[in-house]
Amino acid sequence: MSAGEVVASFVVPVHPHTVLAPDQNPGWRRLRDAFDGAAQTIRDLEADLIIVYSTTWPSIIGHQIQSDPNPEWVMVDHDFHDLGSIHYSFNIDAEFAHAWDDANRNRGLQSRCVNYKGFPIDVGSVVALTLLNPDNTIPAVIVSSNMYANRSETTVLAKSCLDVIKAQGRRAVAVTAMSLSNRMFTDFIEPNDDKIHSLKDDEWNRKILEFLEQGRLEDVGQLSRTIHQQIRVQKVVAFKPMWWLSAMNGNRNDLTGSVLAYEAIHGAGGAVVHLDPTPSGAGDKEYDEDDVEFFHGERGVLDTVDETDEGQHDEVEPLVEHGSGPELWEPTDAEGSVNTNAAPKPVGAYPHARRVGNMLFLSGVGPRQPGTNAIPGGPIHDEEGNPLAYDIKAQTHAVVDNIKRIVEEAGATMDQIVDVTTFLVDMKRDFQGYNEVWAETLGKGGPTRTTLAIDALPTPIAVEMKVIVHMPE
Numbered sequence: 001m002s003a004g005e006v007v008a009s010f011v012v013p014v015h016p017h018t019v020l021a022p023d024q025n026p027g028w029r030r031l032r033d034a035f036d037g038a039a040q041t042i043r044d045l046e047a048d049l050i051i052v053y054s055t056t057w058p059s060i061i062g063h064q065i066q067s068d069p070n071p072e073w074v075m076v077d078h079d080f081h082d083l084g085s086i087h088y089s090f091n092i093d094a095e096f097a098h099a100w101d102d103a104n105r106n107r108g109l110q111s112r113c114v115n116y117k118g119f120p121i122d123v124g125s126v127v128a129l130t131l132l133n134p135d136n137t138i139p140a141v142i143v144s145s146n147m148y149a150n151r152s153e154t155t156v157l158a159k160s161c162l163d164v165i166k167a168q169g170r171r172a173v174a175v176t177a178m179s180l181s182n183r184m185f186t187d188f189i190e191p192n193d194d195k196i197h198s199l200k201d202d203e204w205n206r207k208i209l210e211f212l213e214q215g216r217l218e219d220v221g222q223l224s225r226t227i228h229q230q231i232r233v234q235k236v237v238a239f240k241p242m243w244w245l246s247a248m249n250g251n252r253n254d255l256t257g258s259v260l261a262y263e264a265i266h267g268a269g270g271a272v273v274h275l276d277p278t279p280s281g282a283g284d285k286e287y288d289e290d291d292v293e294f295f296h297g298e299r300g301v302l303d304t305v306d307e308t309d310e311g312q313h314d315e316v317e318p319l320v321e322h323g324s325g326p327e328l329w330e331p332t333d334a335e336g337s338v339n340t341n342a343a344p345k346p347v348g349a350y351p352h353a354r355r356v357g358n359m360l361f362l363s364g365v366g367p368r369q370p371g372t373n374a375i376p377g378g379p380i381h382d383e384e385g386n387p388l389a390y391d392i393k394a395q396t397h398a399v400v401d402n403i404k405r406i407v408e409e410a411g412a413t414m415d416q417i418v419d420v421t422t423f424l425v426d427m428k429r430d431f432q433g434y435n436e437v438w439a440e441t442l443g444k445g446g447p448t449r450t451t452l453a454i455d456a457l458p459t460p461i462a463v464e465m466k467v468i469v470h471m472p473e
Contacts, residue, residue: 004165006248006277007045009174009255010038011212011241012132013270014056014124016075019131020083024191027263034261034272035131041274042132042173049093049172050133050140051161053244056124056177059144062110063157066142067097071119075126080266088126093139096164100141103160108294109153124177132175145240150372151221152292154240158247159293174248176241180205180262180269189266197267205269209262212273215255215280221246245275254279292376328373340409343402344368347458352406360410360469364423366461367398370405379460380425392430395463396437403442403467412471415445421466427453430462 013031017024022032042050057064072089097113104111125142133140143161146153165172181201196202211220221242249255256276263270329346331339337351338360346352346363353362367376377394381387404414420442424430431451438449457464 004162004168004170004172006162006165006174007047007171008041008277009176009217009245009249009275010132011176011178011245011271011273011275012038012128013179013265013268013272014054014127014177015179015265015268015270016077016080016083016086016123016127017265018270019086019127020080021191025194025263027194028191028265030261031263031265031270031272032131037260038272038274039132039134042138045171045173047138047171047173049096049165049170050129050138050175051172051248052125052128052140052142052175052177053145053241054122054124054128054142054177055145055179055241057122057142057144059146060148062112063104063146063149064112064114064144065097065101066092066119066121066125067094067101067113067115068092068117068119069094071117071121073118073120075121075123077123086126086130088121088130089136090121090129091133091136091139093141096139096168096170097141099164099168100143100161103163104157106163107156107160109156109160111157128175128177132173149240150374151243151369152372152374154243155247155251155292156294158244162248174245176245178241179265180208180271182268185267194264194266196264196269201269205262205271209259209271209273212275213257213259215257215275216253217242217249217255217257217275218246218251218253221251249275249277254281256280292374338406338410340405342370342405342409344370344373353410355410355471358471358473360407360412360471362403362406362465362467362469364464364466365399365402365406366457366459366464367395367402368459368461369398370402375459375461377462380462381460390462392433392462393437395461396434397441399463399465400437400441403465407467407469410469410471412469414442416469416471417442417445417447417467418470419448419468420450422449422451423454423457423464423466424451425454425456425462427451434463 012035017028018032018035022029069092070089071092075086075088077083101111101113121142129140181196181204183197183201185197196205208220211223256278258274260272260274327347329349331337331346331351332349333339333351336355338353338355339351343352344366350363353360369376375395376398377391379388380390407414407417422434424434
């Protein structure tokens with residue numbers, strides 16, 4: 001059996017217009033033609049499995065995987081039923097679905113297979129499989145998009161899928177059924193009046209497509225958080241599916257990308273994009289996320305509140321209330337402050353760092369991840385204070401990564417660090433692992449170091465560092 005691999009990836013739109021009414025609008029026809037081209041590419045690659053991550057199949061309790069060998073029904077879109085109906089009869093690889101479910105559990109995820117007659121397949125999956133696999137000759141599998149899953153959970157979901165692809169020696173195609181911007185018109189429009197709903201949406205859509213065409217899939221996954229904040233649509237589906245697709249491709253930035261079509265569908269941005277795993281020759285990626293292998297159940301929901309530009313107060317206020325964990329604050333911005341969105345938010349009213357002359361003083365830096373607030377290696381205890389297993393090496397690596405982001409934001413380099421004070425909550429357990437990571441990273445620059453044992457830190461982390469940098473003028 002040959003080694004399994006993802007032979008191609010595609011981003012495709014979810015609306016039924018490309019199936020039911022492609023000739024009512026020139027843009028819809030261009031999308032349909034792009035779908036047809038993608039289908040031919042999949043046949044030419046001799047793929048033997050199509051995996052669909054669908055944003056229009058939401059789940060709450062873990063992820064669900066379609067395992068009915070032949071789901072058959074009639075799909076009528078709840079918004080566009082006037083366009084007609086799509087009869088479907090799909091060839092689902094039930095064996096792969098169950099193996100994926102098992103692999104998820106082995107990596108700490110909660111999932112289940114769905115297998116009963118009449119279960120309605122979502123519109124995104126119906127559109128994707130109808131057009132990408134028109135003869136129904138290639139077996140497929142469909143997975144839901146969990147509404148509350150964070151970056152770590154979504155990454156592990158992809159790694160579980162890759163476990164099965166490799167074990168079964170499959171030639172798989174990864175498909176995300178998604179819109180780009182998802183701001184749709186709230187009134188019915190004439191097909192010829194269709195356009196992207198807003199200029200900002202169009203600008204961000206094109207930025208995503210620019211990155212995808214350059215094969216910078218991991219950059220898109222990280223950019224999605226910024227997009228989510230900028231275009232103010234809570235259902236921004238350039239979010240989780242890009243995390244999943246990036247992890248399915250090894251979080252790479254050097255794929256060979258091709259945008260086959262980009263058009264409006266009732267105001268939303270729809271695109272068909274092909275991502276070839278062939279390296280493009282691009283430089284190394286700037287990967288600044290935790291490469292998690294096992295999901296520990298910590299979703300890090302503290303950092304997901306909407307941060308709007310409107311209604312800002314002059315006073316510094318916490319971003320979350322007490323009761324759900326430590327408060328997260330916007331870093332203060334006094335003279336000399338250095339702050340970056342690439343570092344986790346503080347748990348109090350202080351900056352990430354402050355520069356005085358040619359000296360840079362960092363506030364205590366922990367391993368929490370920017371954006372998700374997740375803790376690489378897992379938290380040291382649960383919400384009730386019960387101890388949990390965790391990986392001190394993963395936490396220490398994450399601390400160093402966060403330090404690097406802050407130091408570089410200030411225009412300094414890691415070799416200009418002159419002094420570090422480290423705080424460990426369990427010296428006996430963790431010193432050896434922390435010390436090994438130190439030797440591989442900060443220790444190479446030769447700063448002085450003091451390591452202290454403490455009772456606790458404000459968040460459920462095991463290590464924090466206080467850093468001083470000398471920046472020669």
